Amino acid sequence: MNQTAAKEALSFEDFKTEVLNDYKIATISRECSLLGRREVLTGKAKFGIFGDGKEVPQLAMAKAFKNGDFRSGYYRDQTFMMAIGEMTIQQFFAGLYGHPDLAHDPMSAGRQMGGHFATHSLDEKGNWKNLTAQKNSSADISPTAGQMPRLLGLAQASKIYRNVSGLENNTNFSVNGNEVAWGTIGNASTSEGLFFETINAAGVLQVPMVMSVWDDEYGISVHARYQTTKESISEILKGFQREADTNGYEIITVKGWDYPTLVETYAKAAAIAREQHIPVLIHVQELTQPQGHSTSGSHERYKSKERLEWEAEFDCMAQMRKWLIENNIATAEEIEAMDTEAKKQVLEGKKAAWSAYVNPIKEEQQELVALLNTIAASSPNKVFIEKYSNDLAAIKEPIRKDILVTARKIIRLIVNESGKAQLASWITNYTEKVQPRYSSHLFSQSDKNIYNVAEVAPVYTESSEDVDARLIIRDNFDAIFTKYPEALIFGEDSGNIGDVNQGLEGMQEKYGEFRVADAGIREATILGQGIGMAMRGLRPIAEIQYLDYLLYAIQIMSDDLATLQYRTAGRQKAPLIIRTRGHRLEGIWHSGSPMGMILNAIRGIHVLVPRSMTKAAGFYNTLLETDEPALVIECLNGYRLKEKMPTNLGDFKTPIGVVETLKEGSDITLVSYGSTLRLVEQAAKELQEVGIDAEIIDVQSLLPFDINHDIVKSLAKTNRLLVIDEDVPGGASAYILQQIIDTQKGYLHLDSQPQTLAAKAHRPAYGTDGDYFSKPSVEDIFEKVYEIMNEVNPSKYPGLY
Numbered sequence: 001m002n003q004t005a006a007k008e009a010l011s012f013e014d015f016k017t018e019v020l021n022d023y024k025i026a027t028i029s030r031e032c033s034l035l036g037r038r039e040v041l042t043g044k045a046k047f048g049i050f051g052d053g054k055e056v057p058q059l060a061m062a063k064a065f066k067n068g069d070f071r072s073g074y075y076r077d078q079t080f081m082m083a084i085g086e087m088t089i090q091q092f093f094a095g096l097y098g099h100p101d102l103a104h105d106p107m108s109a110g111r112q113m114g115g116h117f118a119t120h121s122l123d124e125k126g127n128w129k130n131l132t133a134q135k136n137s138s139a140d141i142s143p144t145a146g147q148m149p150r151l152l153g154l155a156q157a158s159k160i161y162r163n164v165s166g167l168e169n170n171t172n173f174s175v176n177g178n179e180v181a182w183g184t185i186g187n188a189s190t191s192e193g194l195f196f197e198t199i200n201a202a203g204v205l206q207v208p209m210v211m212s213v214w215d216d217e218y219g220i221s222v223h224a225r226y227q228t229t230k231e232s233i234s235e236i237l238k239g240f241q242r243e244a245d246t247n248g249y250e251i252i253t254v255k256g257w258d259y260p261t262l263v264e265t266y267a268k269a270a271a272i273a274r275e276q277h278i279p280v281l282i283h284v285q286e287l288t289q290p291q292g293h294s295t296s297g298s299h300e301r302y303k304s305k306e307r308l309e310w311e312a313e314f315d316c317m318a319q320m321r322k323w324l325i326e327n328n329i330a331t332a333e334e335i336e337a338m339d340t341e342a343k344k345q346v347l348e349g350k351k352a353a354w355s356a357y358v359n360p361i362k363e364e365q366q367e368l369v370a371l372l373n374t375i376a377a378s379s380p381n382k383v384f385i386e387k388y389s390n391d392l393a394a395i396k397e398p399i400r401k402d403i404l405v406t407a408r409k410i411i412r413l414i415v416n417e418s419g420k421a422q423l424a425s426w427i428t429n430y431t432e433k434v435q436p437r438y439s440s441h442l443f444s445q446s447d448k449n450i451y452n453v454a455e456v457a458p459v460y461t462e463s464s465e466d467v468d469a470r471l472i473i474r475d476n477f478d479a480i481f482t483k484y485p486e487a488l489i490f491g492e493d494s495g496n497i498g499d500v501n502q503g504l505e506g507m508q509e510k511y512g513e514f515r516v517a518d519a520g521i522r523e524a525t526i527l528g529q530g531i532g533m534a535m536r537g538l539r540p541i542a543e544i545q546y547l548d549y550l551l552y553a554i555q556i557m558s559d560d561l562a563t564l565q566y567r568t569a570g571r572q573k574a575p576l577i578i579r580t581r582g583h584r585l586e587g588i589w590h591s592g593s594p595m596g597m598i599l600n601a602i603r604g605i606h607v608l609v610p611r612s613m614t615k616a617a618g619f620y621n622t623l624l625e626t627d628e629p630a631l632v633i634e635c636l637n638g639y640r641l642k643e644k645m646p647t648n649l650g651d652f653k654t655p656i657g658v659v660e661t662l663k664e665g666s667d668i669t670l671v672s673y674g675s676t677l678r679l680v681e682q683a684a685k686e687l688q689e690v691g692i693d694a695e696i697i698d699v700q701s702l703l704p705f706d707i708n709h710d711i712v713k714s715l716a717k718t719n720r721l722l723v724i725d726e727d728v729p730g731g732a733s734a735y736i737l738q739q740i741i742d743t744q745k746g747y748l749h750l751d752s753q754p755q756t757l758a759a760k761a762h763r764p765a766y767g768t769d770g771d772y773f774s775k776p777s778v779e780d781i782f783e784k785v786y787e788i789m790n791e792v793n794p795s796k797y798p799g800l801y
Contacts, residue, residue, distance in 0.1 A: 016329050020338070022083070022259075023320060023330075026055035027339055029079040030317055031346040032092050033291060036114065040295040044354065044397070045096040048295040049115045051076040053288040054214050056316035057254075059083055060262035061212060064270035065182060068132040068175060070536070072151035073184035075115035075140055076214065080184075084135045086119050089349030090356070097357045100437035102569050104356050108139070109437070109569035116140040120571040121535065126446025126627065128537060130172045132179070138535055139568045143559050145185060145192035149525045150560055152198050153532020153540075155181035155207035159277055160538060164514050166485030173537035180273045181532070183211040188219020190233045194524055194556075199249075199281070201525045203240055206247050208273040210266075210280045214256070216287040221302040234283035242278065250280045256287035257319035288315050361398050364430070368403055369393045371426055372410060375419035385410055400434055441570035442604050448627040450606065451707075455655040456621075458614055458646035469613035470639035472646070473503040476617035479650025481511050484539055484624055489579070490517040491526055491543025500545060501581065501639040503613075523552035527578070531561050534574035539624060547582025547633055548592040554601055561629050562604030575627045577620065578605075581634040583675040583726060584775065587766040591636070593674075593759070596731025598631070599702055606630035606656060607703040609673040614643050615700065618654030625653070635675045657704035659711060665695035668720040668785055671711060671736060673699040676726050676776065683781035691796070692789055702732065705739045712744040719751040720788060726775045729758045752791060757784045 033050035040048040051058070054076050062083030071077070081087040091106060098110035107118050118139035123129055138150055161167055162177025189195065190213060202209050213233055217224045224231040234253050242248030250272050254265045262284075269280040288311040292299030300308065312318070324330045330338075369389050376385035392398070392406045407427050414420045443449065480487050489504065495518035498505035508516040519526050523544055530542030544550050550557075557578070564574050583593050599607060606623075608630055610616040616634045623630050646652055662677070663684055672680050677698055684694040695714050699705070715721055721740065725733035733756035740746040741754060757776050764774035783800060790797040 019259075019324070019329055022059045023324060023335075024338055024342065025083050026059055026079055026317060026320065027342040028089060028346060029055050029082055031342050032078065032089060035346055035350055036093070036096050037291055037295055039093070039096060039350070045114070046098070047113050048096065049075050049113070049293070050291060051078040051115070052290045053216060053311075053316065054256070055079040056259050056320055057212065057214065057256045057262050057284045057287070060259070060266040061182060061184075063263055064210075064266040065135060066180070066270075066274075067135055068179040069135060069182060070154040070179065070532075071117075071137040071182045071184070072147045072154055072532070073117070073137070073140060073182070074144075074147055074186060074189070075113075075117075075142065076186070077117060077184055078115065081117045081137065086135060086137065087117065089346055090353045093350045093353035094357065097353060099353070099357045102571065104353070106571075108567050111438070111567050111569065112140070113142075116142070116567075118568050118572060120568075122446075122571050122573060124570075126444060126448065126570060126573070128172050131536065132172065132175050138532070139564060139572050141559050141563070141567075143555065144189040145194040146556065146559055148183065148185070148192075148194045148198035149528020149556050150531045150535070151181055151183040151209060151211075151528070152201055152205070152207065152525050153529040153534070154536060155202065155209035155279070155532070156205060156529055157533045157536035157538055158208050159205065160488065160514055160533065162277070164485070164488075164512070170486060170537055177208075177277070178274055180208045180210055180270060183209060185211070185213055186219065187213050187215035187217070187224060187233060188222065188227045191219070191227045197522050197525050198528065199237065199240065201520065201522055201529075202279045203248055204520065206277055207279060208277045210269045210273050210282065212282045212284055214287055215283060215285045216289045218289065218293075218299075218303075220293045220297070221299075232283070234281065237281060240281070250278060251283070252280065253283045253285060256284040257314050257316040259316075259320050259323055286314060290315060358397055361400060361403070364400070365392060365395070365398045365403055368407055368426070371423065372406075375410075375414065375417075375423060379414055379417055379419060381413045381417075384413055404430065404434075441565045441568075443606075444565060444573065444626070444628045445570055446627055448625070450622070450626050450628055450656040450704075453622050453625045453653060453656075455658070456618075456648070456651055456653040458618070458652040459648040460644050461647055464644045464647065466642040467645050468639065469641050469643040470501055470503050470505075472613045472617055472643055472649075473634070473639075474498070474505050474507070475645070476620065476649045477504060477507060478510070480620060480624065481507065481515060483650050486537065487539045487541065487624065488515040488517070488533075489541040489543060490519050490529065491579070492519055492521055492545045494518060494543045499543065501636075503634075503639065523549050524556050527553040527556045527561070527576075530576040530578065531556070531564075531574045534576040534629070535572065539575065539577075541577045541579050541620070544578060544580040546590055546636070547580050547594070548589050550578075550580055550598065550631075551594070554598070557605060557631075558601040562602045564604070564629075566604060573627050574629060575623070576629045577623050578629070578631045579620075579634070580631070581636045583633070583635055584637050584771060586768075586771065588763040591764045591771070593726045594731070595702065595725070595727040596735060599732060599735050602631070603703070604629075605703070606701065608632045608656065608701050610654065610700065611635065611638075611674055611677045611698055612641075612643055613638060614646065614652075615654050617649070618652050619656070621650060622653040622656055630656075633674065637675055654700070657701050657707035659706045659708075660698045660700055661695065661710070661714070662698055663694070663696040665693040665718065667693045667718060668722060668788060669695045669697060669711065669714040669718045670722050670724060670781075670785070671697045671699060671740070672724040673702070674726075676724055679776065679778050680724055680781055683778045683785070686778070686782050687785055690786070692785060694785060699736065702735070705736070706744070709744045711740050712746045712749065715740070715746045715749040719749055720792075721746065721750065721752075721754040722781075722785060722788065723754075723756045724758075724776055724781055725756065726759045728761050729756070731758060733758045752788055755784065755788065757781060
């Protein structure tokens with residue numbers, strides 16, 4: 001054999017080895033799906049949604065996926081995760097069982113149902129790892145198409161790293177912007193608006209994104225003819241196909257069972273996106289779903305006999321076996337042996353995962369049973385305690401709920417017995433040990449959290465001028481962009497004109513279009529840009545023009561950003577700052593304050609409500625030293641008010657979670673925030689004229705709220721409380737009241753009923769009169785306080801009406 005022939009033979013052997021390894025991975029993945037379904041049906045797992053039928057195209061995607069790349073996908077990409085080496089059989093089943101330990105379920109420590117995948121961007125202390133040295137998957141979420149906005153930002157980060165100077169030291173995040181963001185979605189979910197919004201934005205921005213649509217013709221039971229015009233996403237997106245001298249996509253269709261063509265297709269798509277920063281859409285057609293959508297139903301109920309027969313023949317695994325045999329890569333006997341070995345490996349991995357999950361719980365079960373038997377021996381309630389203890393011991397596969405329920409029921413029986421102290425201690429210690437496994441990392445637990453940033457006051461000199469407050473915001477952003485080369489801002493009208501209130505005037509001209517950018521009218525993907533870029537080490541500020549428009553993005557904020565640290569147990573973060581403006585102005589759509597809705601939707605994101613632009617600027621300075629996401633709501637009617645210009649722009653820091661007392665008083669505590677404080681201050685002056693001395697407290701931060709409990713200290717002095725807010729009744733004012741009365745135990749100091757004063761339940765009507773009759777006014781505040789004082793001393797404060 002000559003040298004050329006030997007080389008070709010060796011190449012074929014290498015090719016054969018690689019292909020057979022691919023088949024092995026796919027077979028293991030399929031066996032995991034099959035056995036996983038059985039685990040759900042036997043009750044060991046609660047719910048299963050698996051990637052069967054999608055194995056072969058995911059192999060092809062994995063081949064083109066490089067270190068530094070990011071995936072933003074959906075809950076059927078298990079084969080891909082196995083193929084890139086980021087999930088084992090045992091980890092797959094640990095996720096299915098909900099094992100609350102990252103060492104066993106590195107995807108989410110049992111916080112998400114199986115099928116939701118992630119890699120670790122952070123070490124155990126919350127510090128960034130070198131993302132360019134590993135393959136990355138952003139943490140999945142269940143809401144359909146919810147992964148799309150984040151995908152846009154992950155791709156845009158590469159464009160920023162390639163085009164913005166000053167980021168050369170950020171070597172943990174990018175190598176010249178060569179990284180590709182890979183999106184996956186089911187064909188039915190392309191019906192969602194988030195899909196189309198992202199596709200359009202990526203085409204405009206021309207970012208390195210490869211979008212795979214896994215098409216099996218159904219969305220649960222609903223056929224594609226009810227989902228998509230022409231029953232084909234690639235057909236209706238043909239107008240996005242790039243042409244000479246235009247932006248756009250490369251759009252490719254491929255059969256999901258055609259292994260060699262899939263490999264070629266993904267290699268081509270990766271090259272286009274990686275080298276040219278052109279987005280690619282791959283429509284992977286003729287896929288199947290052998291076990292139906294999930295364990296909650298059977299696809300035989302809605303698929304015809306003919307469709308089921310076709311699926312059996314064109315199952316991608318069946319077609320890959322056929323191709324292996326036809327091309328003399330493996331014999332039928334060799335394939336059967338591989339299948340048998342895969343079944344064995346999956347079964348062993350499943351058993352190991354179950355043992356690792358249940359054995360620690362059994363140890364805790366035995367510990368409590370032993371304690372209960374000791375307590376029972378000297379208890380008058382011995383018979384009842386032993387009944388509970390025996391029932392607990394008889395549970396062959398206990399869960400922690402079983403253990404704690406038993407302990408908490410028994411402590412009621414022995415409340416007056418000597419054994420109570422021992423059991424109470426056990427319950428307390430057990431809860432303190434176990435609860436964090438289910439509740440940690442809603443916020444950052446690293447040394448970069450908000451509580452580790454010290455307050456720095458604004459500095460003024462005798463020559464400090466009174467200026468329009470928007471200039472303080474503008475000049476502070478100027479200082480930020482100089483200080484932090486990784487900082488950038490984008491939103492509707494943020495670039496060319498410097499935002500609608502001129503808080504970014506001249507910044508685009510100074511720092512360039514990549515760092516100070518206009519965006520289309522698409523709030524959800526503006527948020528997504530910020531999330532994705534923040535996950536890759538940049539410090540984005542995503543601007544939503546008005547607070548009312550935040551509703552377009554609230555789902556992404558709630559389901560993705562707010563839960564990110566929590567659902568990865570602290571192994572991913574996106575320290576995104578969301579800038580918006582709201583509260584008082586004119587009319588239904590530009591003067592809303594839907595704070596109660598926001599507060600209860602985005603736990604996991606700090607909510608900051610500065611009363612002035614100096615306070616707002618200080619919040620931005622603080623946040624850029626932390627690793628946590630936040631929403632900053634500037635006062636819409638405050639940009640033209642006068643404030644003194646600090647001399648330490650970019651350096652002064654407003655503390656987060658700390659209230660500020662604006663006026664001390666002895667008769668009543670008035671609590672508010674934002675624009676309404678100016679009305680409260682005026683009302684307090686008028687109240688002073690009739691002998692009522694009000695203390696005014698600016699909340700400043702709603703999440704977190706008054707971490708030093710300063711408001712209850714005020715109540716200890718005044719003994720009365722009124723919370724003023726321009727949200728609807730029961731909104732943010734109810735939240736504030738709950739925090740003061742319940743969390744801070746403020747009721748202990750009250751001599752009068754605590755009250756709230758909010759806006760009317762409807763949206764604010766247009767015009768000055770609309771504002772006056774829709775939201776609290778100076779007169780409303782005055783009269784509400786006066787009414788409270790009338791109850792205290794009716795002779796001194798006779799009724800007004």
